[in-house]
Amino acid sequence: MIGINKKDLDIVQCPHCHGKLAWQGSGEDKLLDNGVLQCDNRHLWRVKEGVADLADRTNFSTKDRMLDTLFDFLAPVHDLSVEYLLPVLQYPDPDTDRSSYIDALDLNGKDLAKGTVRIIDIGTGPGANIDLIDNALPEKRKREIWAVDLNASMLKQFASAFRENEIGPIRLAGADGHKLPFGDSTFDRVLNVGGINLYHSPKQGLAEMARVAKPDTPIVVVDEGLDHEKDNNLLHHLAFKWLTMIDEIxxxxxxxxxxxxxxxxxxxxxxxxxxxxxxxxxxxxxxxEMEELGYSS
Ligand SMILES: C[S@@+](CC[C@H](N)C(=O)[O-])C[C@H]1O[C@@H](n2cnc3c(N)ncnc32)[C@H](O)[C@@H]1O
Ligand SMILES: [Zn+2]
Structure with a gap:
């Protein structure tokens, strides 16, 4: 099973009020199994079969709910469409090379030389980046790789793909990138691929990633943006418009x-x-600035 354990509550916090969370439920020795996490302000977060739903949906708009439904449908075909449909749309330069943004994470960086490296992949989907991160880390480096996503179907897809996987130190949880359920300066590296353009507030998403990142560590964000240096024909422009039809940016x-x-x-x-x-x-x-913009409430 994949999820979080009781020790992880040192860094996980209530996404609504940033309070500490206490566990009430079964399976606390290894993974939290079924039960609730509750803060002192009585905000409750459900944990079902190991997966904690720590997404604060209080300010969700109709569009946010529609997107969540869209991702329910996309979850089983997501990785296949990235592998086969995207190259067709980008022809004659088909590749979207995942290794280039993994390089940008600088997983061999000198600052990671001691202790356990803690990395988060926000909007992880079915988890295509997780093995890449794991393989790019120096073999002996102790690691904790956090995978979070808003969408329940994506989390299920992820959980079934990684259940049999040997990479032990993966943590999986439900979370909204606008209000991450972690303390300040928690992560050594932060990654977000393919989600932020859809956020109702990409600015808040960027601020949240910075809040949970340690100072001076790379925060890597990848999403749709047309390369104006390339020779784009009418079909490219139309395909790009279609891809970004519902994006905020x-x-x-x-x-x-x-x-x-x-x-x-x-x-x-x-x-x-x-x-x-x-x-x-x-x-x-x-x-x-986050307080001024009202992001912390
Ligand atoms: C296009 S998929 C990319 C999945 C994965 N990162 C990859 O590279 O294959 C975008 C993912 O972002 C997630 N997502 C969208 N909005 C989100 C939000 N506000 N917070 C967390 N995840 C979100 C979706 O549920 C979906 O799984
Ligand atoms: Zn709370």
Missing amino acids: DEAPAHLLPAGCEIVDVSNISRFYYCLVYKKTNHDKLVE
Whole structure:
């Protein structure tokens, strides 16, 4: 089974009020199995068959709910469409090379030399990035790889793919990228592929990733953005329009970075996909702006 354990509650917190969570339920020795996580303010988060639903849906719009339904349908065919349909749309330069954004995570970085490396993949879907992250880490490095997603069907898909998998240190939980259920400066690396353009507030998503990232570590964000350096024909423009039809944004959101953050790099990894790398340089400034924007309530 895959999920979270009681020790993980040192870093997991209530996504609504940031309070500490207490466990009431079965299976606390290894993985939390069935029960609830509750904070002092009595916010309750259900855990079912090992998967904690820590997504705060209080401010969800109709569009958010529609997207969730769309991802329910997409979950079983997601990886196949990325593998087979995307290259056709991007022809004659078909590749969207996942290895280039994994490189941007700098998993051999000197700052990771000691202790356990903690990495999070937000909007993990069925989990295509997890093996890539695991393989890119130095063999002996102790690791904890967190995979979170808003959508229950994606989480199920992930859980069935990884149940038999040998990478032991994976944690899986339901979470909304706008309100991550983790403490400040928790992760050594942060990845978000293919989700943020759809967020109702990509700016809040960027700020949340910076909040949970340790200072100066790479935060890597990949999503749809047309490569204007390439020779795009009418079909490319139409396909790109179709791909981004319901997106809030359709370019690298470098202009939406919150205070206390700096761009490391913005590039295109393929005709239809950008890769934005940024880092948090000043946590206090970030938190100040998040409070002003009302993200922390
Ligand atoms: C296009 S899929 C990409 C999946 C995976 N990252 C990959 O590279 O194959 C986008 C994923 O983002 C998730 N997602 C969308 N909005 C989200 C949000 N607000 N918080 C967390 N996950 C979200 C969706 O449920 C979906 O699994
Ligand atoms: Zn709470």
